[in-house]
Amino acid sequence: MRLYEITLRPAGALGTPLAGDTLFGQFCWQAAYDPGLLTGGLEAQLARYGEAPFTVFSSAWPRLTLDGRPAYAVRRPDLPLAWLSPPPAGSRLQRLLHLKDVKQKPWLLLAEDLRLDFSRLMDDAGLYDLLLAQAPGEVQRLCRRAGGGRPVITLPQPHNTINRQTLTTGKDRFAPYTQEVHFYPPGVELAVFVLLNEAATDLDRVRLGLSRMGRTGFGKDASLGLGRFEVVGARELTPPRLEDANALYTLAPCVPAPDALTEAFFNPCVRYGKHGDRLATSKNPFKAPVVMAAPGAVFVPADAQALTRPWFGRAVTGVSLMQRHAVSQGYAPVLPLRLEVPHG
Template identity: 45%
Template sequence: MEFYKITIRPDSGFGTSLKGDTLFGHFCWQAAHAPDLLKTDLDTAIEQYARKPFAVFSSAVPTDAAQDAPHCFKRPDIPLDWFMSSEHLSKKEKILATKELKGKKWLKGNADLILDATRTNLAADTDFKDNGLAETGTCAHNTINRMTGTTGKGRFAPFETSVFRFYPNVLLSLFVLIDPKFLDKDHLVKGMSRIGKFGFGRDASTGMGRFTIIDTCPLPLPDLSAGDGLYTLAPCLPEKGRFNQTWFTPFVRFGKHGDLLAGVRQPFKNPVIMADEGAVCVPAETIDTPYIGCAVTNVSKAMPETVVQAYAPVLPIRIGALHENNL
């Protein structure tokens, strides 16, 4: 597979987080409307997605947000005391250090994309250029009663939804794996540009979810042997029996069809429980693909052939094989 980094600039507020599985769904809708995006028809690509994914998208990560850090990834979901395993601290010092670490939600990554789970590599929002990435607010909505020409009570009462807006000059990176037999770089960029133009996620029809592609560059496939664990870049379902140890935060995807199926009688998909991005997996065997996970099927009554990307691109992470919790 080929590995690319797509740098984007958010141009509006977002109602939906830029997670890998949702980006994959949006790209599939683009391929459905523009068959020339893929080198084969979408039905064929989806039919064999469980055996051979044609594309695997990461969730968005901040780019050049912290000093001396090209990327900042979500803090890995290993126990907090892992970051202090090499330090000789008293009980009181460990409690205070743990409290401090809870506010450091990010792990700095170098250009080589080999992560080191050390305390010095952690960063808080206050370490960013604007003391953060985004702010959360609300957006007002209403439904007009066509009989009265105004809002009213019940289903016509005004309501608010949550929205987060990135600060000016914030850039995000998406890491994408593609199979060149099905998809090439130019058509990947073309599809992603259309998503950014027409909007991503909830409330795209009201102007939410807009972004612009700033740059696209190829990267070498990650050298997974450079670490003693694998760090996931998107929500996924790690395969049984392939890992000796796994740390993760559960993430439940309550999926909903978009585009042409948004208004059908049953637009909602069956919920899928996944490990959120930032999971750390210690392989029990050699991993020969730059991704882990699987595809999830049987999630939709409106479109039975629907699949969920429960794959995730992975990066090597050094967590220290001799940590005291493993002795």
């Protein structure tokens, strides 16, 4: 599979985070309406998805320009803090303060070569300043006046359902409620890393599908104007190679096969999926919950051959009662790393 970077620019708030498995699901709906996006059509590709994925999407990560070169902010690997940055020699208090400082840095900067360097951990304020520095001066001034200081701001959005008989809100289904929306600083660009099987599709077709998603709206409350984005660039990348790699770092939610691991370091997340498009109004639009490893997981595969592939995980089937052949992306693009356990 070949690796590409597709750059998105959000045009407003997102009701659903741009996660890899969710991007895959919406791309499948695009392919369902436009069979030309996938060679042989969607059903043919899904039939062999468990053995040969036609595309694997990463989640969207902030994209920066540092010293004239692209860089990316991804999630800090879910490893013990002392493995990421060994505490210096000193008192127990000094070691604990050091680990506390590391814990407050949830981001890891990647250079253009996508090699993992644990010395480049960063906190929210530092990443926010880097992102804001790329915005026009007037935008910087307004953002600093507004405060926030986080690269992704999540806020509750109030909603009302009006009872047409009383022309007001009320109880039960007419009670006001809130839903989370996610904002990035103005002008921020996001990078999605996409692995493509060239026999099934190509960059132009995937870019077309993403562009349509951005115009009509991605995820929750797209009909209210959320989830708009623009595709502003795309290019091929060389997957990083590491001769002495013994572990893999994930760039999207992942579901590994039960016997595929010898060690795993991850934060679990549960995807309470829901059908989109015309199945969103079906008798049962809800999918079965899927337990996934959140992005930033580190896996030590049982098969050394897995270290040579740019993806890891498996297809997740049996997630829908309304659509028997529906699958979820349990695959994730991965970066190789050398995992060493510090002594002492």
